[in-house]
Amino acid sequence: MEPDYASYSTTDLEDALRKIDQATYPERTKHIQEELKIRAQTVPTGEKKAEDFDTNEQFYKCPHCEKKIGFFSRTNNSFGRIKHCPHCQQPFESKISAKAATAILIPLVLMNLLVFRPVLESLAFSKFIGTAFVIAVVISASFRFRKLPPQTVN
Numbered sequence: 662m663e664p665d666y667a668s669y670s671t672t673d674l675e676d677a678l679r680k681i682d683q684a685t686y687p688e689r690t691k692h693i694q695e696e697l698k699i700r701a702q703t704v705p706t707g708e709k710k711a712e713d714f715d716t717n718e719q720f721y722k723c724p725h726c727e728k729k730i731g732f733f734s735r736t737n738n739s740f741g742r743i744k745h746c747p748h749c750q751q752p753f754e755s756k757i758s759a760k761a762a763t764a765i766l767i768p769l770v771l772m773n774l775l776v777f778r779p780v781l782e783s784l785a786f787s788k789f790i791g792t793a794f795v796i797a798v799v800i801s802a803s804f805r806f807r808k809l810p811p812q813t814v815n
């Protein structure tokens with residue numbers, strides 16, 4: 662008898678789909694896929710809303726009007742996580758994107774070890790200058806400006 666896939670959790674269904682012998686059980690495979698499709702359509706609205714909110718993450722640009730905000734601008738160098746666009750005055754959040762930081766960090770660290778460090782050492786500079794440079798570049802390049810989620814705007 663075919664298992665009652667409707668009573669399975671989504672994780673169980675995905676697991677079943679991975680493990681099933683699709684050639685031997687084409688009907689069951691189809692049922693699992695259909696059940697998964699239904700689950701995908703019935704995502705709780707609360708969850709969906711949070712995901713749907715578009716933060717419009719920008720790289721040194723206002724997430725509202727998309728005008729450029731310079732790296733050395735007063736807005737960018739003001740304290741605090743919440744900043745205001747000098748063009749449209751809308752508030753936005755400035756945050757370090759961990760994903761961006763990681764993506765930049767790895768090649769830079771390699772470059773530092775292979776290129777900067779030997780050069781700096783040959784010039785009798787401290788090798789820490791290279792490391793400090795890497796950190797400064799990673800931090801400034803991984804900042805992202807994004808719209809504030811609705812619940813934080815009062």
Ligand SMILES: [Zn+2]
Pocket residue numbers: 723724725726727728746747748749750751
């Ligand atoms: Zn703006």
